[in-house]
Every structure is written in C-alpha cells, then in structure tokens.
Amino acid sequence: MNTDRPLEISSLSKSFGPVTVVKNFNIRIAPGEFVALLGHSGCGKSTVLSIVAGLQTATLGGIVLDGVEVTEPGLERAFCFQSPCLLPWLTAFHNVLLSACQAHPKLTAAAQKELAAKYLSLVGVAEYAGELPAALSQGTQQRVAIARALAQEPRFLLLDEPFGMLDSLTRFELQDLVLDLWEKDRKTVIMVTHDIDEALYLCDRIILMTDGPEATIGLDLRVTLPRPRHRHQATSHPEYQRLRDRIIAFLESHSKQFATEQEAA
Ligand SMILES: Nc1ncnc2c1ncn2[C@@H]1O[C@H](COP(=O)(O)OP(=O)(O)OP(=O)(O)O)[C@@H](O)[C@H]1O
Ligand SMILES: [Mg+2]
Structure with a gap:
C-alpha cells in the first residue's frame, strides 16, 4: 500500500x-x-x-x-470524540486492550497486552490501568481514549x-x-x-x-x-x-x- x-x-x-x-x-x-x-x-x-x-x-x-x-x-483511521466514551464496565487497561485486540487479531494475547500497556504508558496513565472510567478524572479518561485510538496503530x-x-x-x-x-x-x-x-x-x-x-x-x-x-x-x-x-x-x-x-x- x-x-x-x-x-x-x-x-x-x-x-x-x-x-x-x-x-x-x-x-x-x-x-x-x-x-x-x-x-x-x-x-x-x-x-x-x-x-x-x-x-x-x-x-x-x-x-x-x-x-x-x-x-x-x-x-x-482512529476517531476520538469530545467525550471519552470509554466502556464503563471495563478498566482503563481493558478499554485499550479491546482496541488492540480488534486491530491486531493475529497477535498473541501477550503481545496484545503489551501494546495496551505501551500506549497507556505513552499517554502517561499507566498507574490507572486497573481503574474503571468512573474513578478517573475527565482528563485521565481522555488520555485513556487517546491510548485506545493509538492502540489501533492508525495512520x-x-x-x-x-x-x-x-x-x-x-x-x-x-x-x-x-x-x-x-x-x-x-x-x-x-x-x-x-x-x-x-x-x-x-x-x-x-x-x-x-x-x-x-x-x-x-x-x-x-x-x-x-x-x-x-x-x-x-x-x-x-x-x-x-x-x-x-x-x-x-x-x-x-x-x-x-x-x-x-x-x-
Ligand atoms: N443526523 C442529522 N440529522 C439532521 N441534521 C443534522 C444531523 N447531524 C448534523 N445535522 C445538522 O448539520 C449541521 C452541522 O452539524 P455538525 O454537528 O456537523 O456541526 P459542527 O460544526 O460540528 O457544530 P459544533 O461546533 O456545534 O459541534 C447542523 O445544523 C446540525 O443540526
Ligand atoms: Mg461538532
């Protein structure tokens, strides 16, 4: 391509x-x-x-x-909305992991988890990986939403x-x-x-x-x-x-x- x-x-x-x-x-x-x-x-x-x-x-x-x-x-093409729109029943990590799994279905589960962890860390919220969205500030939620978009590794x-x-x-x-x-x-x-x-x-x-x-x-x-x-x-x-x-x-x-x-x- x-x-x-x-x-x-x-x-x-x-x-x-x-x-x-x-x-x-x-x-x-x-x-x-x-x-x-x-x-x-x-x-x-x-x-x-x-x-x-x-x-x-x-x-x-x-x-x-x-x-x-x-x-x-x-x-x-990855899209981020004004509101973070995270899935409320999943932790920050699992929100990002879901995107990594959808975008890279052929990777091993361990590699998908590595991707999710990498992007959470890149946007500076690794410490909140285990939290549900409701426990996070708007700014942190938007960082997670950006990590979710990046985990797709879009152009x-x-x-x-x-x-x-x-x-x-x-x-x-x-x-x-x-x-x-x-x-x-x-x-x-x-x-x-x-x-x-x-x-x-x-x-x-x-x-x-x-x-x-x-x-x-x-x-x-x-x-x-x-x-x-x-x-x-x-x-x-x-x-x-x-x-x-x-x-x-x-x-x-x-x-x-x-x-x-x-x-x-
Ligand atoms: N699904 C829809 N059905 C009917 N009208 C719509 C629909 N979506 C958008 N519009 C209309 O199209 C116009 C443009 O809407 P749009 O949301 O793209 O504007 P915008 O520039 O993003 O506005 P804002 O800055 O307020 O977000 C508006 O008049 C809106 O009411
Ligand atoms: Mg608009």
Whole structure:
C-alpha cells in the first residue's frame, strides 16, 4: 500500500433531508500533516470529520484514500470524540486492550497486552490501568481514549474537539501530549476545534469553514511557526498574532453575515 498519497476529500456534499449542510468541500491532506477544521458552531465540522471516519456517508463526492474511495470505518483511521466514551464496565487497561485486540487479531494475547500497556504508558496513565472510567478524572479518561485510538496503530487520527470538555490547564497538558505524540511518529491528524489558539499551537494548516447551510472551505491557512513548538515561543511569535488576527477577522465577518441574514429573514 502506498502511504505517501494524500487523503482527499473530493467534492463532498452532505444533506440531511432538504438541507445541504456541507457543499462542494475539497481538500487534499498530505501524509503527516496536522490539520485543524475550524468554524462556527453548527457549520458542519463534525459532519465532515465523521464522513472521513466512515461513520456517515456523503450525499455527493466522498473520501479517497490511497486512490480508493472509502465509505466505511477502517482500522487506519482512529476517531476520538469530545467525550471519552470509554466502556464503563471495563478498566482503563481493558478499554485499550479491546482496541488492540480488534486491530491486531493475529497477535498473541501477550503481545496484545503489551501494546495496551505501551500506549497507556505513552499517554502517561499507566498507574490507572486497573481503574474503571468512573474513578478517573475527565482528563485521565481522555488520555485513556487517546491510548485506545493509538492502540489501533492508525495512520490517521481524527479528533473531534477532543479537549472541549476539559478545564484549561488539563487542556494545555493534553495539547502538549498530542503534540509530543505527533512529533514522535507524524501521523496524519485532522482535528475539529473551536479554539483558535489550540489550532495555531498544534497545526500545520487551519481550514476555516464558512457558515452553513452549504458550508464549504472559506480559508486554507498554513501555520509556518517553527517546530518543535513550545507554547510560549509559539504564542509570542509575530506570525502567531498575524494568523490569529486573520482567523478572527474571518470568523467575525462570517458571523456578521449570518446575523444580517437572520435579521433579514
Ligand atoms: N443526523 C442529522 N440529522 C439532521 N441534521 C443534522 C444531523 N447531524 C448534523 N445535522 C445538522 O448539520 C449541521 C452541522 O452539524 P455538525 O454537528 O456537523 O456541526 P459542527 O460544526 O460540528 O457544530 P459544533 O461546533 O456545534 O459541534 C447542523 O445544523 C446540525 O443540526
Ligand atoms: Mg461538532
């Protein structure tokens, strides 16, 4: 399999009943790119991401991976939701082990357990391996959910506002964790976020969506801040402020347009 080919979202449209939520969405994502999908609430970010994950189907167009259209979930794409969604009756270890077993059924039981332990340790929660999710903080649960996704050893990490439910200090910790993990093996990451600073700190590229219905790509911005990134250096870089201002101007102009349309209706 050629893993050097981009992931293509090609002429993607999605309608729910008579409403076309996303229309003619086109993008090519290079292997190893870290991309944010940013836009106002309800514009269709999760819809696009879930179609990439194969959890929903496109109405028109679609997703092309290694030259082949994909319409179903696959082990090469791992998804993390805003809420950790761990199985409450399984320990942290067994939640991750389940993913390792599903993704690597041919490994021996011992090797599957090794994988689970490796990823729990990589995300810094090995000490909680024997705990049920209810006994863990939201941040720790989200770390376990990330370990579960990684145990699949996917090429693509699809993250839908993965830190949206966390307090800001825990969010910073998890952003640094994801950045560290990405630096280690440069998986392709597509992350939906509302947080401009998170997108600027983590990503190579920020895709700004216009407001729906018929949302599409409004701006495709390159984030050329030097890597490896450190929060203070990144946020004090002149490029950071320039991009931030541009993103805010885009979001403000689109929300104004939306408000004007609402008033006129
Ligand atoms: N299954 C569905 N049936 C009908 N409408 C839907 C469905 N899923 C999403 N929508 C609508 O599609 C639009 C886009 O939803 P989506 O969840 O993708 O937006 P979003 O950008 O992720 O929003 P948020 O930032 O609030 O998470 C919304 O208007 C939503 O109500
Ligand atoms: Mg969403």
